Amino acid sequence: MTEPDDELIEKKGVSRRNFMKGAVAGAVVGAVVVAGVEEGVRIPGLPKSAATTVTSTKTVTTTVTGTGTGTGTGTGTGTGTGTSTTPTGPVTSKVVTLTVNGNPQTLLVQANWSLLEVLREKLNLFSVHDGCSLGECGACTIMMDGMGINSCQILAIEAEGHQITTLEGISDYGNNLDPVQKAFIANQAEGCGYCTPGQIMQARALLNAIPKPTTAQIRTAMGGNLCICGVYNRILTAVASVGGSS
């Protein structure tokens, strides 16, 4: 995950920090007690009425991996004070212009929809896969301003003003394959194919930032993209071959 420009986002009236707070509170609930409130799974011992309120002040550490100039990991801490209650009035929607794969598109989006949800459900860009919606698996990795991000971890309305690129965008919708795609084909760097679009986008973002990454840099950068079929060595070899480091 890379940090978008918070200042810019706050000018637009939507703070990524606020969004993260909500996510953090949810995570705390999930980790500390039972199963998440967002699932509607209630916590034993708490009132079973509709108005279940959960508050937590636990500190959560999030690891942030970036592929900007140089690859690196940073850590950030946040204090989550979150409330999970019954529905609180109507969710607002907003007309936004999203620049996706070079095409500005103006559309009405719900303020609480992630970019992942809008890319899939509104724009039908089905290469963007929903593995967890928690920022844990990398299946929904896209590029925002050239950097790899989990599209489930940003609201669609926060993406306005940024260049959004999906797998469809790097290959002219499959008509002109990116070298990374060619390398994935040459190495059969896939099993079931579900993580593949995210792997390719993360690799493209890495190679944009570091054209000839070392093995260690590839492993670090690709470390957030799970492949449950387990073809990691094929992926590593494919990415290295594009960078010319193997």
Next chain:
Amino acid sequence: MSTPTFNVLSQPNPDLLLLQKVTGKLDYSTDHVFEGKLYAAMLGSPYPHAKITAIDTSAAMALPGVKAVTTYLDCPIMTQELFYVGQEVCGVAATDPHIASQALLLVKVTYSVLPFVTNIDAAITNNTLTGLIPNTNEVGEPLTGGWGDVNAGFAASDVTVEDTIGMSASYQHSTLEPRSCIAVWDNLVQDQLTIYTDCQNPFSFRSTVAGALNIPLENVTIKTHGTGGAFGDLNFNTHNVVAAVLAKKAGAPVQYHLSRKQNYLSSTQQYADRGDIKLGAKSDGTLMAIQATFWTDIGAFPWPAVGDAISPLQITFNVPNASFTGHTITTNKPQGAYWRCVGEPGGLFDMEPVIEQLCAKLNMDKVQFLLKNVKTMNDTDNGSLGLNAGQSGLPFSSMALAKCIQDAANSIGWTTKWHAPGTKVLSDGRYHGIGISGFVCNKGTSGGDIDCAIINSTTDGGFFLNVGISSIQDTVSALTYLAAEAIGVSAGDVRIGAYGDTSVTQNCGGQGGSTRCITTGAAVLQAGLDVQSQLFAVAAPMLKTTPDKLSAKLGNIFVTGTPTQSVTVAAVLAASPNPIVGRGYNTYPTKMVTRTTCATAAEVAVDEATGAIEVLDMVTADDVGTSLTHNGTTNQIMGGAVQSLGYALMWSWFVDDSVGVPMNPSFLGHRFPTQNDFPTPDNFTAIIEESYDKNGPLGVKGLGEPPLATPAAAIVNAIYNATGKWVRSQPATPWAVLKALGKSQ
């Protein structure tokens, strides 16, 4: 044994869906657009055991955007009594996924909380019942079997060892695509339902849905192309039924994409095993007796699973005396079902430490011990208690375990690298260890299903293969290559036709038990030969001969022995008065037993200060019979090693037995190996052994499961070799390693 020369098979043979996968164009379950589609969300049980005494969904239904609600009162897969945390209580369909989730908070449920038990020892010894089986927690009668006289066997042994290592890990499949589907009822025709779903068993899904909804089988169509991992969990499709019920009630298509948390809790799990094992051997290493009692914790899904855990110990060795008992115990935990290789990874975890201890007492090299005692082609099968029971005494159709063990050992440099436990320290101060594991697997034989394949000619001189299976990894491609070999054409001449669609293909078994390339493969082989005989009938007059004098190879039909007297398949198709359609059904001989075999050798470094383990090098040698696609075979072996590494070191459920709640339903909590956890390409080797199986179509046998079982056991053995201590709780996390070293409580 002489092995036929292949023209297409036993080559790299890339996945024919590669282009679709790297462009994101392969359609998975929810990659379909429907006007007015609704989104489902599911309320799961907060309690490990409870009964719903009242449920009021009126407030949820009144939330703007909510279109349908379903509970045990009208959903066939839901029950009033709940047996594990996360079990389905109430499904909602709404115009927006977030509204659906919000509506769940408005569902008022009153539960009568019942006693529960999530720990297997407590489930065996105390009186708390899981509620799954009347008056007991054990599934059926204990499984028993054996041969010879174990007491006499131990009396005749020079050395005996006896140990119980502990419970193996229980974990969820963690398919990257959670269970998901879209259910669409036809508005024009009564009770016609189409479900787009992730799936490893389309025809079984169809039966499940039709049965649950009580509508005719042919009213249900299952469509499945891409499936984002299955590993056993996608044999089950409660999610399809939920979506279908909601779609019917709402009068609109419903997309049900389980949240990661709900997928962890309400999908199936790998179950855990424990084995109390006693072994006896002569001083020369000859195994004389095996006595074992296994316990399987099956969670909230009562079926007699324990046979698979016993299997490695039962069918790997020649031993004159053996006695086995198996118990399957229910607990109020997520449902235990089939994870890749089912009970055998746990069975190996249980048995390997005891074998290692026997080798230590015998002062015998593990590799030499294995080579002295494992099954060879000269032996017969011991039979199984679980799957494929009743094969005792039959010869093998192929058996290459000894070769797998030798090749894995040679590749890693066993003879120079093995040392006494706890005696080698690396230059960086970490302990070095090496381990090996090999076994005979009861997977990878015929599934016994009725499979059908249809091959039809195209107008451009090629063929389409149409089979009923879904696409997980490269199975459809592998069968397409098999079809090309069978017909006698080049790989590119056969393309993937219809697959994963119950309305246009014939019956096919599921992708489980590593059976598909054998069972569906047998049907594809027969269909290919059917095509070939029809081609020969047209070609014979063209070549002024009779069909029985003809052969086909790489797209040319020629007079056998006179390759110059030939005609191309394309020309024969052009000359054929009718399109050519080949049909095949699976036939499978039963006079020999098909067993797959696999061995892994692993080297580890153990940091005594932190307990951290690094896998330095790993080699897996897997006998797959004829390898249909070397690329796919390699990826299966590699993927097995990745998953097994996670099984050995990081991947497990952690359940709080005081409240009966699984604590880690997420990718981060249920940690799966990443790119950083697995050895780099220089340090992992997949060796494809091709023994040519006499039962299988063109020598094929199963592939998917055995390479999952051995890496974890090899790693655990290597940790012992490094430290001289057994890690008695799985996974071998740094904490568990420190505990084994006596450095932590």
